[in-house]
Amino acid sequence: MASTPTFRSLTQPLLVAGGERVPAVLVIGGAMLTGVTAWFSWSITAAAACVLIATAGLGFLRTMAKRDPLMFGVAQRYYGLKKFYPARTPRED
DSSP, X not given: OOOOOOOHHHHSOOEETTEEHHHHHHHHHHHHHHHHHHHHHTOHHHHHHHHHHHXXXXXXXXXXXXXXXXXXXXXXXXXXXXXXXXXXXXXXX
C-alpha cells in the first residue's frame, strides 16, 4: 500500500523572521518606529536603541520559537484564564 507524503510546509507553523507572527511584527514595528525617530532627531542614542530593539527582540523571539513555535498563543490563552474557578453544582429547575 502506497503512503501519502506529508509536506513540511503544511505541518510547520508560519514564522516571520524566525519568530511567531504577531510578536515579530510588534518588535519590527517598534524598531522601525524607533528608527524613524532616530532619523528625524539625528540621535545616535535612538539609532542604537533601534538596533538593540531589533536584534535583542528578534533574537529572543527566535529562541522562544525554537522551543515552542506556538508559545505566544499559549501564553495569551493562559493569561486569559481566571485564577480561581469556584465549585458549583448544576441547578435543578
